[in-house]
Amino acid sequence: MIKSILLVAIGGGIGSVLRFVTNLLIAKNLPGKLHYATLTVNIIGCLLIGFLIGYLNKQSESENLKFLLVTGFCGGFTTFSTFGLENYSLIQSGNLITSLLYMAISIIIGILFVGLGIYLAK
Template structure:
């Protein structure tokens, strides 16, 4: 139960911060979502720092990982997890899996949004 609460608290905090940053910066440019871009880059930096420190030994415990990486970064941006997973594939020399996973995630994600929008118009 404690783990669920940690993910919940981190996720809520990350989501709230993502909303505030996006609301503050997305209006600056007509065709570039600056707030979302900022959130995604900061999220990637944060998850890199968090997971990097956790791999150094006992610097970050399991509860802190749940709060910060799974909760906060997950609520702040799932792009950070997406980027970390791609980096892991590249680091392990899995270029084909990197290309397949990245391409299919982007293409199917865009297609799923389009299908969802299309279905919502029908209902």
């Protein structure tokens, strides 16, 4: 358990730092109203988590690498990748309606709760 937590923490720390650096570089080179940095990180994170799951599921001894790279690194880099993976899994298992509902609820309630948090902070 401790080993798993350490692997997630190490991966998460590296992912968070890489996200920060990516955001700085992209925001500096592509200023504008669209959040290119977040969009880029989310898309790269989704590609990466898909690749890692696809690759690591074929490996027999991949649990530690999943903790380090999938849960830790991808989770630190962008939680959107996990959201994408969860929805892909729902769709693959024939739960399209559940996936659409999950997406809609997550996005709508997430945005509403950001507003609520800002309101409560005032």
